[in-house]
Amino acid sequence: MDGTILKEEFLYSQIAERFETQIENNILKTGDKLLSLRALSKEQGISISTAFKAYIELENKGFIEARAKSGYFVRYNPSKIPKPLDKPETETSFENVGVDEILRMVHKTMSQEGVVKLSQAVPSAELIPVAKLSKAMMEAIRKSPTNCTGYEEIQGNLTLRKQVAKHAFGWNGNITENDVVTTQGCMEALVFCLKAVTEAGDTVAIDSPTYFGIFNAMKSLGLKVLEIPTDPETGANLEYLEKAIEKIPVKACLFVTNFANPLGVIMPDHRKKQLVELLAKKQIPLIEDDIYGEMYFGKTRPKTCKSFDKEGLVMLCSSVSKTLAPGYRVGWCIPGKFIDKVISLKLTHSVSSATPTQAAIGLFFETGRYDLHMRKMRKALHTSCLRYIQAISDYFPKETKVSRPQGGYVLWIEMNKKVNGFELFQQALKQNISISPGQIFSTDARFTNYIRISFGTPYNEEIRISIQKLGKLVEGMS
Structure with a gap:
């Protein structure tokens, strides 16, 4: 990769980050129209190609959307994103390990064909070189x-x-x-x-x-x-x-x-x-x-x-x-x-x-x-993380809370206390969706109203539909 390409990559990422900050801080609000590619190019002293790449990055992350013959508009609404998780209770346990049966059932789904594996915290095939x-x-x-x-x-x-x-x-x-x-x-x-x-x-x-x-x-x-x-x-x-x-x-x-x-x-x-x-x-x-x-x-x-x-x-x-x-x-x-x-x-x-x-x-x-692979992968995972969180905000009940990961693969979701993570796992599996119930993340199955989902698969229509189905199941159990 030559210096010109590196410089261009740095420029469009830098411009995209500035837009992200303005959108997250509600300076640019949902529905606001952005500058045209030509106007952004002229204002920032960059090529139209660089301006286009900045907008594409923002669109991939779900911050903006392109409307036919109208231009680019802000899509992301910070106020709609689920609340962050509460501080944990300090009560803890001191005992031998259990929860084997639930764990065996979850592991079994990880090799099943035709199942959307939101339970699996590994990179999807398309992210591996x-x-x-x-x-x-x-x-x-x-x-x-x-x-x-x-x-x-x-x-x-x-x-x-x-x-x-x-x-x-x-x-x-x-x-x-x-x-x-x-x-x-x-x-x-x-x-x-x-x-x-x-x-x-x-x-x-x-x-x-x-x-x-x-x-x-x-x-x-x-x-x-x-x-x-x-x-x-x-x-x-x-x-x-x-x-x-x-x-x-x-x-x-x-x-x-x-x-x-x-x-x-x-x-x-x-x-x-x-x-x-x-x-x-x-x-x-x-x-x-x-x-x-x-x-x-x-x-x-x-x-x-x-x-x-x-x-x-x-x-x-x-x-x-x-x-x-x-x-x-x-x-x-x-x-x-x-x-x-x-x-x-x-x-x-x-x-x-x-x-x-x-x-x-x-x-x-x-x-x-x-190093080259990791630069691409980190960018892809960050984009997936944002899109998954936005989908959860669209389809899960309003009281849902979700973690704010700064890296890695997974989201930790807190639901209404009436929702049992293991029961949700069983219901989701009937619709060919695999999740990880919260019970398997402690020795005494205490995180009953939590689930973990992985964003290791880039966001696509199948993922959107799966999250929508999960949201309906959660709503029905709340």
Whole structure:
């Protein structure tokens, strides 16, 4: 991509952002007519092509609409958007993991044909650069002396580890390839880290609500869960955690600090630093799930808790499962002072990670294809997020509240207390729509009037109709 194209892309994005701000602040109101392409071109000193691209970006995000022979008009109405989520109640639970039956039913729908999978927090096929990935795989096999048929070294593919270390610069990380251990996806990284610092019967603090896969991991390891309430704007309640660790022998914490699933919340940098310092006083390890860290909608990549780690107590885990290739199962962890233990666990449980996929992803990073892909993906997901929220505001009852994610894949929706998320899941499935009921995001099925939906599929007519059907079901149950 040459400098002229980059400059044009920067210009139209900058102009579109200014319009977005004016619309969101109600300076430009619904129904207001915008300047014609020629007038905008003349006013801003840009080409008509650049002006057109700015309007197309605004139209794709649902902020404006084009009317035949009339021009462009503001469509977005901030006052119609559902209210943000309330602050959580501080009551929490301390018990063994449950909710298995609901979870099995939800998982079953994820492989069913003909179902609109709003439950699945993964990129749709159209967002994955399949041809470029295939090219990277062929290149990796060709460059390998063994055609990628031999075992990788136990710590993982060297090129991939170097690239992970290089990309850590984006979150103020200061690591080398020797600090990285590759894994089969992020979940294996989380399990290795949990096994490195806990034993069966120990208690681990997690944010609540949180991803149901974490509960399964805890259960398989015989661990107890201490759920920490999560604020929809600032993340895990650190004040609550501080009191809890004084009373309960917490052996480790596992938090998603960037775009936590299902809330989509990002913990502010000062809170991340506070969390790291709080746990360091007690020498409690923090396992940080940063799988969504690269999926930010803002201008810069958010920092991690690992950014503030001075004692090696933070064990960062991530993968490309949400950003690039779910089926490749390529992940990694940066386990700090526990690296020898994690490598030993990897040797015991998996010997080594898959050679071809690690080599291909390492090469994909090295050639700059990953960064280019992520720029496009972040833009597409942000657009989808806005369109889904607008559809919810159009079709769900007025009392509905919805999260305000600043990145990631998912929306957390609070409905009337009469609505049962699991019953809604069952009714929606009869209409070939799969959602995730709120019950599966805690150990005791407490989030009964919540659901999670994913905006990983770009907004289209099928999605609009599905959200409309969901809205009617919710209205009927309210």
